[in-house]
Amino acid sequence: MQKRYILGGVILLAMVGYLLYLSFGSSTSYYVTVSEFYDRGTELHDTSVRVAGKIADSPIDWNAADLELRFTITEGGENMRVLYQGAKPSGLKEGANILVEGEYPSDEVFQASQIILKCPSKYEPAE
Secondary structure, eight states: OHHHHHHHHHHHHHHHHHHHHHHHHHHOOOOEEHHHHHHTGGGGTTSOEEEEEEEOSSOOEEETTTTEEEEEEEETTEEEEEEEESOOOTTOOTTOEEEEEEEOOTTSOEEEEEEEEOOGGGTSOOO
């Protein structure tokens, strides 16, 4: 009878450990900057990746009819064109820090599936 409880406990612990491994693996994805992305060559092409940078001073093209957003992010002297299909975030403006998640196919336009805007001014001390 006790062997059954021990075996059940081991199976239960293994299942919980596996679920924790899966949840931590998906939530701890890192990001690369625009210059790091280009430094790695084609290694990151056609894979899901997060890229960080600032929205360049070039125009932000928003097509409300097609829910299509085009802009450029920059960092370290490198520029990356981005295409996002979805609603335009309210805080999207030139010079804002941004994190885009998606894929970079061979057409040289990053296909973003998610946009995360950073707002460092909230966390800086007042002068």
